[in-house]
Each structure stands twice: as C-alpha cells, then as structure tokens.
Amino acid sequence: MNPIILIVILAFLAGTAITIARVRGVFVAAMLTGIYSLLSASWMLALDAPDVAFTEAAVGAGISTVLMLSALALTTNREKRPDRIAVIPLMVVLMTGSVLIYVTLDMPLMGDPNAPAQVHIAPEYIDGAHDYHIPNIVTMVLGSYRGYDTMGETAVVFTAGLGVIMILGGARRVMSWQERQQKRREEGELVLEEVYPLPDADEVDPEGEVHPIDDDGGGAT
Amino acid sequence: MSHLLIPRVITKILLPFIMLYALYVQFHGDYSPGGGFQAGVIFAAAIILYAMIFKVVEAERVIKPGVARALMAVGLLIYLGVGFLTMFLGGNFLDYDVLTHDPSHSQHYGLLAIEFGVGVAVAAVMITIFYSFVDPLRD
Numbered sequence: 001m002n003p004i005i006l007i008v009i010l011a012f013l014a015g016t017a018i019t020i021a022r023v024r025g026v027f028v029a030a031m032l033t034g035i036y037s038l039l040s041a042s043w044m045l046a047l048d049a050p051d052v053a054f055t056e057a058a059v060g061a062g063i064s065t066v067l068m069l070s071a072l073a074l075t076t077n078r079e080k081r082p083d084r085i086a087v088i089p090l091m092v093v094l095m096t097g098s099v100l101i102y103v104t105l106d107m108p109l110m111g112d113p114n115a116p117a118q119v120h121i122a123p124e125y126i127d128g129a130h131d132y133h134i135p136n137i138v139t140m141v142l143g144s145y146r147g148y149d150t151m152g153e154t155a156v157v158f159t160a161g162l163g164v165i166m167i168l169g170g171a172r173r174v175m176s177w178q179e180r181q182q183k184r185r186e187e188g189e190l191v192l193e194e195v196y197p198l199p200d201a202d203e204v205d206p207e208g209e210v211h212p213i214d215d216d217g218g219g220a221t
Numbered sequence: 222m223s224h225l226l227i228p229r230v231i232t233k234i235l236l237p238f239i240m241l242y243a244l245y246v247q248f249h250g251d252y253s254p255g256g257g258f259q260a261g262v263i264f265a266a267a268i269i270l271y272a273m274i275f276k277v278v279e280a281e282r283v284i285k286p287g288v289a290r291a292l293m294a295v296g297l298l299i300y301l302g303v304g305f306l307t308m309f310l311g312g313n314f315l316d317y318d319v320l321t322h323d324p325s326h327s328q329h330y331g332l333l334a335i336e337f338g339v340g341v342a343v344a345a346v347m348i349t350i351f352y353s354f355v356d357p358l359r360d
Binding site: 050051055059066067070071073074131132133134135138139142144148150151154160164165168 | 251259263266269296304324325329332346347351354355
C-alpha cells in the first residue's frame with residue numbers, strides 16, 4: 001500500500017479527533033465520530049485487515065452514530081463551555097501519549113517477518129487453516145483456535161444488551177406502542193394521534209392531495 | 222422521517238439487498254471476510270434503517286421487542302449448545318472435530334453453527350439497544 005495514502009488517512013484521523021475535542025455542538029461531534037470510524041475503516045482496509053475494517057464500518061460508522069443521535073434526542077445539543085483549561089488532566093494525557101509513542105519505537109516494524117507474532121503462533125494458524133481447508137484464517141482463529149474467547153465476546157455483547165435494557169428499557173418497552181396507545185384509550189387519556197392527526201406519507205399524493213385518514217389509525221403499508 | 226418520499230423509495234429498494242448481504246456475510250464467513258459479528262450488525266442496520274425511515278412502530282411489527290430480547294439469549298445459547306454438543310459427542314468443549322467423521326467438514330459445520338449463534342445474538346442486541354434508545358412516541 002502506498003505510504004502516502006496511509007499518511008493522508010492518518011492526518012485526516014488526527015484532524016477529525018482534534019475537531020471532535022474542540023467542537024461544542026454535540027450533533028456535529030456525533031457526526032464527526034461517524035466520519036472518524038469511516039476513516040479508521042479505510043485505514044484498516046489499507047492495512048489488509050478487511051475483517052476489522054468491516055466491523056468498524058458497520059459498528060462504528062453505522063450503529064454507533066445512530067445510537068449517538070438517538071441519545072442526543074434525550075439530551076441537549078450544546079456542550080457546556082468549561083470554566084478554565086484543566087491543567088492536570090492535560091499533563092496526564094500528554095505524558096501517557098509520549099510514553100505510548102516512546103514504547104512504539106521498540107515495537108517491530110509493520111509486516112516484519114521476524115516479529116514474534118509472525119514466527120511463534122501465526123505459522124501454526126496458517127498450517128491449521130490449510131489442513132482444514134478454511135480459506136479465511138481469521139474465522140478459523142476466532143472460531144476454532146479461540147472458541148472460548150469468541151464465546152466470551154458473545155457473552156459480553158449479550159451483557160451489554162442486558163445492561164441497556166436494565167437502564168433504559170425496563171418494563172416500559174415490553175409493551176409495544178400500539179398496546180400502550182390502546183391502554184391509554186381504555187383509561188380515557190388523550191392519545192397522540194388524536195391530538196395531532198398527521199397523515200401517513202402513503203396517503204399523500206405526489207400532487208399534494210391529502211386523503212382522509214382511516215379510522216383505524218392508518219399505517220397500513 | 223416518514224414523510225420523505227425519496228428516502229422511503231430508496232430504502233424499500235435497498236432493504237432486501239442489505240438483508241441478503243448480511244446473510245451472505247454470515248454464511249460465507251469461512252471463505253471471505255466477515256462472520257457472525259459483522260453479519261449481525263448489518264442485519265440490525267437494515268432493521269434500524271427501516272425503523273428510522275418508516276416508523277419505529279412498523280419495525281416493531283417486523284421484529285417485536287420481546288422477540289429481539291429472547292433472541293439475544295438464543296444466540297448465546299446456540300453457541301454454548303455447540304460446545305455442550307461436542308462434549309456430549311465425546312470431545313472437549315467446542316472441539317468441533319467430533320461433529321462428523323471428517324475433521325475438515327466438522328470444522329466447517331462447527332464454525333457455521335457458532336457464527337450463526339454470534340450473528341443472532343449480535344443482531345438481537347443491536348436491535349434491542351436501538352429500541353431502548355428511541356422513543357416511539359416521537360416519530
């Protein structure tokens with residue numbers, strides 16, 4: 001891969017990260033995190049890691065952005081301006097960053113065939129994938145060699161969903177919207193669609209004519 | 222967003238392809254990049270797109286919140302079930318070689334089974350999280 005492409009992508013990543021930290025509009029920041037994920041995905045694709053790029057594009061740029069925007073609907077869309085620049089956290093971040101950069105100097109170069117990861121365990125994975133005729137070594141590694149890890153990851157995803165249900169979902173979401181509307185009607189409350197009887201887009205002609213709404217609440221697509 | 226005509230039409234055209242692609246990524250994971258995690262997310266993205274462009278209520282008719290919650294556990298149980306099946310057949314936990322007589326085929330079947338479990342769990346979790354975040358009253 002042409003190193004210029006990598007440098008350009010990394011420069012864009014750094015620029016996006018700094019912009020996210022500086023921008024005060026939370027909506028803008030949410031969209032920029034999506035762009036950051038998309039750039040990360042292209043960078044990983046440039047490093048010949050399509051599996052990771054795939055996940056990053058789908059989870060980072062897709063689902064996370066949607067969830068971030070949904071979360072924004074529950075809060076304000078301006079970040080409060082801090083009173084002063086926090087000096088100690090800045091020092092901590094700078095020191096950690098310089099230590100990390102210092103350590104990477106000792107790491108093997110990218111694609112170095114003599115790197116410990118390449119000589120110790122990778123040949124066994126490649127041989128195994130060859131013996132079992134599984135062309136995608138990544139799947140072989142995560143499923144066959146590291147089945148326990150992947151099981152743990154699935155459990156982590158499951159636990160994450162469980163946590164969100166416990167915090168945000170509750171018993172509220174078990175009832176579907178229609179069921180709740182029905183319950184409200186039975187309790188004699190005003191129901192949203194009776195207050196604002198909006199027509200469905202299906203019932204609007206391209207010419208702009210609005211058909212009367214059905215009595216059953218419409219929505220029959 | 223249900224009043225926007227062009228996104229609605231585009232979504233209707235794209236949705237089957239997104240779902241088909243998710244299934245391709247799911248079941249072709251042995252041969253090409255992808256697998257359960259990616260496929261689950263893509264499938265959930267299709268449902269989320271549908272919920273955003275049409276209404277959350279409409280998406281809840283396709284996959285009910287309770288069903289999504291149950292599928293979260295089902296996915297994990299499929300994975301665990303494969304592990305216990307291999308133990309039952311005399312191997313170690315998640316040792317796929319004992320599934321059939323040919324170890325190579327066994328690896329393929331075992332991987333397909335656990336990837337399916339992962340895909341179901343991830344898709345269900347993503348859909349559940351999305352349902353938890355959105356307020357269906359505010360369409």
